[in-house]
Amino acid sequence: DELMGEYGYEAVFVGSGAGLRMFMHIPGENLKGVYSANEFLTRINLMKAYKDGSDTPIMPLAGKKVAVVGGGNVAMDAARCAKRMGAEKVYIVYRRSLEELPARREEVEHAMEEGIEFKLLNNPVEILGYNNPDDKRDPKNGFVTGMKCIRMELGEPDEKGRRSPVPTGEFTEINCDTVIAAVGERVDSDLFTANGIEVNAKGIPEFRTNLENVFVGGDAMRGPATVVEGIADAARFA
Numbered sequence: 001d002e003l004m005g006e007y008g009y010e011a012v013f014v015g016s017g018a019g020l021r022m023f024m025h026i027p028g029e030n031l032k033g034v035y036s037a038n039e040f041l042t043r044i045n046l047m048k049a050y051k052d053g054s055d056t057p058i059m060p061l062a063g064k065k066v067a068v069v070g071g072g073n074v075a076m077d078a079a080r081c082a083k084r085m086g087a088e089k090v091y092i093v094y095r096r097s098l099e100e101l102p103a104r105r106e107e108v109e110h111a112m113e114e115g116i117e118f119k120l121l122n123n124p125v126e127i128l129g130y131n132n133p134d135d136k137r138d139p140k141n142g143f144v145t146g147m148k149c150i151r152m153e154l155g156e157p158d159e160k161g162r163r164s165p166v167p168t169g170e171f172t173e174i175n176c177d178t179v180i181a182a183v184g185e186r187v188d189s190d191l192f193t194a195n196g197i198e199v200n201a202k203g204i205p206e207f208r209t210n211l212e213n214v215f216v217g218g219d220a221m222r223g224p225a226t227v228v229e230g231i232a233d234a235a236r237f238a
Contacts, residue, residue, distance in 0.1 A: 001195075004213070011213040013237045014197075015230060018187045018219035024069060028127030029181075033059055033144035037070070037078045037182035044081050059178065062086035067147050067174050069093045069124055070182030071100070076107040078180045079116045090116050091174060095123040095152050095165040119174060122149040123165065127179050147174045185224050192216070207233065 003009045021036035023029055040058065043049045047056045066082040068075050071094035083090045092111065094101060097120050101108055112118070129142035151170040154163035189203030198210045204223060205216045217233025219225055 011215070013234065014192075014214070014216045014220055015218040015234065016188065016191055016220045018185045018222075018224045020186045020188050021181075022184045022186055023181050024124055024183055026124055026126055028129055028144070028147075031127055031129045031142055031144045031179075033178045034127060035178070035180045037068070037074045037180050038185060040078055040180050041074070041081060044085065050085065058085075060086075061178065063088045064177040065089040065091070065175055066178040066180065067091045067093050067119075067176040068180045068182055070184070071096065071102055072182060072184070073103045073107050074185075075180075075182035076103050076111045076116075078182050079111055080114055082178070082180065083114050083116060087178075089176075091176065092116055092118045092120075093122050093124060093147070093149065093174065094118070094120050096162070097121060097154060100154075100162050119149075121152045121154075121165070122172065122174075123152050123167070124149050124179075125171075128173070144177055144179055146176055147179055148172075149174060185219075187220055187223060207236070 003012055019038065021038050023036065043056055043058055048054050049056055049058045061082055064087050066087045068079045068082065068090065071092065075092060079090045079092055098118065124147050126148040127144055128146040128148060129144060149172050151168045151172060152165040153168050155166040156164060158164045187204050189199045192199050192205050196211060197205050197214065199205050204221060207217060207221055208215055215237045217237055218230030221233065222229060
């Protein structure tokens with residue numbers, strides 16, 4: 001209203017992205033050493049945490065073991081950044097097989113070339129912290145010591161044609177010091193509803209919104225997608 005009223009603009013295009021992080025909602029996510037992928041990547045790249053003496057450092061990764069949960073392009077980015085920050089071991093933990101990885105094939109190949117290990121058909125159920133009964137520190141505020149996963153097998157295809165992962169009942173533990181959740185991002189629908197823009201059940205508006213001459217494009221309309229699709233939406237708006 002302010003842009004189109006006070007400032008006199010005749011149309012508004014909202015390209016606010018899908019920047020709200022998602023977590024796994026499993027025990028232990030409040031332990032020190034757990035990051036969302038977008039925080040991890042933003043702090044390393046945009047906020048220069050890779051430099052010595054950074055104002056916003058991340059926990060030192062030299063010699064550490066890092067588990068990245070997820071199988072998309074962001075997971076590959078996070079894993080490769082962790083490796084370049086000096087991590088001794090970096091694992092991609094994904095609940096499906098290599099064939100179902102949603103990341104672009106070249107991203108997967110580059111990760112493998114850099115020594116990233118893939119622990120497939122594993123679904124995290126708990127991030128482990130201090131588990132020594134003689135340790136008086138509060139385990140809820142402790143540091144990551146590992147991750148418990150349930151082994152999966154592939155069942156019938158889902159609505160997208162990808163075979164759905166099915167729990168086997170067998171558990172395994174991954175020894176790690178840091179966990180990065182790369183399980184997706186979502187649209188901040190409050191931005192739209194606060195400005196009178198209607199959203200669907202997923203919290204996403206239409207390209208041409210219910211407000212006259214107000215449009216939405218890119219990830220804000222699609223959910224997490226690509227720069228190319230965002231550019232196409234902006235060209236369509238123009």
